[in-house]
Amino acid sequence: MKHTNDIFINDEKTFGLRLAKLRECRKISARKMSLDLGQNKNYINAIEAGRNLPSMSSFFCICDYIGVAPRDFFDAEYKNPLPASQFEDVFRKLTPDQAEHIYQIALDIADKD
DSSP, rough: EEEEEEEEOOOOHHHHHHHHHHHTTOOOOOOHHHHTTOOOTHHHHHHTTTTTOHHHHHHHHHHHHHOOOOOOHHHEEEEEEEEOOHHHHHHTTTTTTHHHHHHHHHHHHHHHO
């Protein structure tokens, strides 16, 4: 069981809260996500409200949609569902000095949490 901001993800309600937080980080509406996943417009709302849990295959689709690995869904330390590959693609284009600068900024920001 993982701990997320003083909440254990061990039931429908806390699962829904975690999904809502990750979805909102991506700035995706629950309705759009539901429809994009081929579900009815209230599908994600029902999960986030703790009324339903997705099937295992639907859970994997949800993770793929928001760009988070299933293990990261339950990881309290994982706060940003931006796929690392997107960051890496940009990072590889930087000069060594730029890369070092970005790295130092990231360390500084991470240390303040």
